[in-house]
Amino acid sequence: MTSSYDVIVGGGSIAGLTFAGEAARRGLEVLVLEEDAQIGEPEKCDGLVSLRELRRYMAPSAHCIQSYVRRGIIHSPSGETASLDATKLEVVVLDRSEYDRQLMERAESWGAKVKRGSRISDVTEKGGAVRVVADSTYEAKYYVDATGPSAAMIHGRKNLIPAAKYEVEGDWFNDGDVEVFLDQEKYPGFFAWVIPRGDGVAKVGAAGRGINSFRALDSFLSDKKQNIVRRVAAPIYVGGGISEFVSGRKIYVGESAGQVKPTTAGGITTSAAAGVIAARWVSNSLNLGDPSVLKRYQTDWEERFGREFRLMARIRRVLEGLTNRELDSMVAQLGSDRVRKKLASSDFDYHASSLLSALGVAGVLRMARVLVSAEARELIASLAQ
Ligand SMILES: Cc1cc2nc3c(=O)[nH]c(=O)nc-3n(C[C@H](O)[C@H](O)[C@H](O)COP(=O)(O)OP(=O)(O)OC[C@H]3O[C@@H](n4cnc5c(N)ncnc54)[C@H](O)[C@@H]3O)c2cc1C
Structure with a gap:
C-alpha cells in the first residue's frame, strides 16, 4: 500500500528539517526520509555560524554551542596575518549533530514524521502527484529535495x-x-x-x-x-544558487538548490532561511490549489540573498585568480587599522557587502592596482562600482 502525504522531504538536515517543521506548523502532512540511521550523524559540518541569524530560525540551546568566536585570523601565503576582532559579531561554533537533532524534535512536536535509514532511490511525477521510492513507495502532492550535495552530484553540477x-x-x-x-x-x-x-x-x-x-x-x-x-x-x-528552485512538483531547498555562500561554502543559515520561505509558499500553494505561487519561494529567497550571493560569486572569481603574492597584499590591506575597525562591527552573513564597505571604493581600487592578472584587476575594480 502507498502512503500519502502533502509533502515528502528528502534529507533530514538543516534545510529539510527546517522546512518540515515550518510546513507541519502550518498544518501540512509532512514526511521526512533520511538515509542515515541517525539525524546529525555523521557530522560533516564545522558549525561556524552567526548566532544572531540562527535565532531567526531556531535558537540553539546552550549545550549546542561549543564555543564563542573572539577573533578571525587570516594567514597569507608568506605568513603575514590579519587579525579581525569578532567579539561583536556573535559568531559561534555549533554542535551541528545536536542542533539537527533539536530541529528534528521540534519538527516532530509540530506533527512532521521523520523516518531514518530510508534512502530515496527514485522520484517521479505523475498525474498531479509525486511518487517517491525509498524503503517503501510513498506519494505526495510535492517533493522537497533537501539532499544537499548528493543532489548537486546527481544533477551533475560543477563547483x-x-x-x-x-x-x-x-x-x-x-x-x-x-x-x-x-x-x-x-x-x-x-x-x-x-x-x-x-x-x-x-x-x-x-x-x-x-x-x-x-x-x-x-x-x-x-x-x-x-x-x-x-x-x-x-x-x-561553491557554485551559487541553481537557476530554478522549483521544477514541476519538485522543490529544491538548501545545498541542493546551491543556497550556500560561494565564498566560504557556509550554508547553515541560508539553508534554514530557504526551508522557512519554501514552507510558506508550499503551504500557500496547497491552500490555494495553485502551483504557480511556488515561484514566490525563489523570488523571496533572492530578494533576501540574491545580491549578496552574486557579490560573493564575483569575489570568488577574483580570489581564484590571485597569485600568492597578490594574496599577501590582500591580507596586508585587511590587516590595516581602518579596515579592521570597520569589519569589527560588520555582518558575518553578509560578509561580501561588509568587506566591500570596509575597504571602500579607494581600498578596492588600491587592491586592484597591485594585481598582476588583467582579468582579476578588471573584476576587482568592478566590485567598487
Ligand atoms: C567539511 C564541511 C564543513 C562545513 N562547515 C560549515 C560551517 O562551519 N558553517 C556553515 O554555515 N556551513 C558549513 N558547511 C556547509 C553546511 O554543512 C551545509 O551548507 C548545510 O549543511 C546544508 O544543509 P542541507 O540541509 O541543504 O544539506 P546537508 O546538510 O548536506 O543534508 C543533506 C541530507 O540529505 C541526506 N540525503 C542525501 N541523499 C539522500 C537520499 N537519496 N535519501 C535520503 N536522504 C538523503 C543526507 O544524509 C543529509 O542528511 C560545511 C560543509 C562541509 C562539507
Whole structure:
C-alpha cells in the first residue's frame, strides 16, 4: 500500500528539517526520509555560524554551542596575518549533530514524521502527484529535495570541491580564534581552516580544486603536535544558487538548490532561511490549489540573498585568480587599522557587502592596482562600482 502525504522531504538536515517543521506548523502532512540511521550523524559540518541569524530560525540551546568566536585570523601565503576582532559579531561554533537533532524534535512536536535509514532511490511525477521510492513507495502532492550535495552530484553540477576535515586534540590553537590559511598553491581556490571547539579539540580542514585534500591536510598538520580524533571526507559546494528552485512538483531547498555562500561554502543559515520561505509558499500553494505561487519561494529567497550571493560569486572569481603574492597584499590591506575597525562591527552573513564597505571604493581600487592578472584587476575594480 502507498502512503500519502502533502509533502515528502528528502534529507533530514538543516534545510529539510527546517522546512518540515515550518510546513507541519502550518498544518501540512509532512514526511521526512533520511538515509542515515541517525539525524546529525555523521557530522560533516564545522558549525561556524552567526548566532544572531540562527535565532531567526531556531535558537540553539546552550549545550549546542561549543564555543564563542573572539577573533578571525587570516594567514597569507608568506605568513603575514590579519587579525579581525569578532567579539561583536556573535559568531559561534555549533554542535551541528545536536542542533539537527533539536530541529528534528521540534519538527516532530509540530506533527512532521521523520523516518531514518530510508534512502530515496527514485522520484517521479505523475498525474498531479509525486511518487517517491525509498524503503517503501510513498506519494505526495510535492517533493522537497533537501539532499544537499548528493543532489548537486546527481544533477551533475560543477563547483563541488573535495574537502578533508579532522577533529584533532592539540595545544597549538587558541579557543575563540578561528584561523584561515590562504595559499593558492597548496589550496587552489579555497583554504585550510582551524575552528577550535573550546574543549582542547579543533575542527581542522583543507580543501582546494584538483588537490588530494587529505594529503594537503596531513601536510598542514605535519609540524604540529596533534592527535586525530575523527576523519571526515565531504564535498563543499561553491557554485551559487541553481537557476530554478522549483521544477514541476519538485522543490529544491538548501545545498541542493546551491543556497550556500560561494565564498566560504557556509550554508547553515541560508539553508534554514530557504526551508522557512519554501514552507510558506508550499503551504500557500496547497491552500490555494495553485502551483504557480511556488515561484514566490525563489523570488523571496533572492530578494533576501540574491545580491549578496552574486557579490560573493564575483569575489570568488577574483580570489581564484590571485597569485600568492597578490594574496599577501590582500591580507596586508585587511590587516590595516581602518579596515579592521570597520569589519569589527560588520555582518558575518553578509560578509561580501561588509568587506566591500570596509575597504571602500579607494581600498578596492588600491587592491586592484597591485594585481598582476588583467582579468582579476578588471573584476576587482568592478566590485567598487
Ligand atoms: C567539511 C564541511 C564543513 C562545513 N562547515 C560549515 C560551517 O562551519 N558553517 C556553515 O554555515 N556551513 C558549513 N558547511 C556547509 C553546511 O554543512 C551545509 O551548507 C548545510 O549543511 C546544508 O544543509 P542541507 O540541509 O541543504 O544539506 P546537508 O546538510 O548536506 O543534508 C543533506 C541530507 O540529505 C541526506 N540525503 C542525501 N541523499 C539522500 C537520499 N537519496 N535519501 C535520503 N536522504 C538523503 C543526507 O544524509 C543529509 O542528511 C560545511 C560543509 C562541509 C562539507
